[in-house]
């Protein structure tokens with residue numbers, strides 16, 4: 033039986049991707065430290081998959097472990113051999129993702145993201161598993177103008193988080209140079225994933241106060257915080273607030289399935305692809321859409337610009353569309369509706 037190892041699979045994007053892997057018939061190993069997620073993943077996936085004709089407990093091995101610890105990764109590969117479920121590819125989500133935290137704690141970010149990935153690659157090489165889909169980010173780009181970002185545009189991150197992602201991409205380029213006929217690698221540069229699976233059992237469930245905008249909007253709408261702080265009202269954009277490319281997490285998850293499929297059926301190579309919608313939305317437009325779609329008020333206040341932020345970060349997604357035959361299908365209203373549905377169904381997070 034062939035399996036996929038999903039590091040960080042209990043997290044926001046990982047859990048939605050695991051759902052699709054299971055639906056596609058894969059068995060999965062999930063390695064997660066739960067530093068930013070919950071051990072209740074199987075319960076959430078079971079609820080979402082109710083009615084499917086397979087036993088989820090037979091298809092998932094959920095292992096608590098840290099990619100900073102090589103032995104934790106090796107144990108997963110050993111288990112896969114023992115139970116004869118060979119890991120044919122890794123989808124590598126495990127990482128810390130807060131731009132502002134990365135500025136406060138750069139060493140923690142470098143150690144977790146870069147050192148952790150080096151451990152993973154070493155163990156993959158040892159066990160001759162050389163197919164990997166890596167969670168990169170739009171944070172790798174140098175974003176000085178209002179143009180859509182192409183994969184071959186200059187990269188020059190402005191925060192440690194973005195540097196860790198770019199460094200991992202560079203490591204992966206070196207790895208494939210050393211064994212060009214063996215590795216199949218996809219670096220997927222995500223833009224701004226938000227929303228949740230439409231059933232409301234899976235969603236973004238951070239273990240501490242979120243620093244990204246969408247979970248803050250849902251928490252304010254719930255009354256957990258008084259208002260949203262919008263960092264900067266004087267950015268060079270049409271309404272002065274930052275413009276981002278929001279993408280529904282299910283569209284992003286589908287992009288991973290397409291990338292995996294493509295890699296496993298094509299020649300050894302490294303792909304670098306933007307996963308975004310190509311549509312820019314300002315922070316104010318996001319808040320207004322959320323209020324309108326869900327008929328709820330989300331108070332906000334303006335603060336000064338935040339270090340590590342940019343004015344305009346929007347993808348040119350044409351390469352991913354043509355290479356992967358993938359296309360985002362859900363719009364901003366869907367993202368706002370599904371994200372709020374998840375929050376309403378999970379007022380008390382599993383983690384607290």
Ligand code: NAD
Pocket residue numbers: 039040041042043044045046063064065066067068069070097098099100124125126127128129144148167168169170221222223224225237244
């Ligand atoms: P998330 O925090 O919800 O998920 C990451 C998961 O990795 C969590 O379950 C966490 O517990 C786990 N993890 C972190 N460090 C680990 C370690 N050392 N060992 C084992 N597990 C560990 O984040 P997400 O939004 O699902 O993001 C997934 C990946 O995508 C991350 O690498 C992130 O940097 C990247 N990314 C996210 C966004 C975004 O806006 N969400 C954008 C671009 C890139």
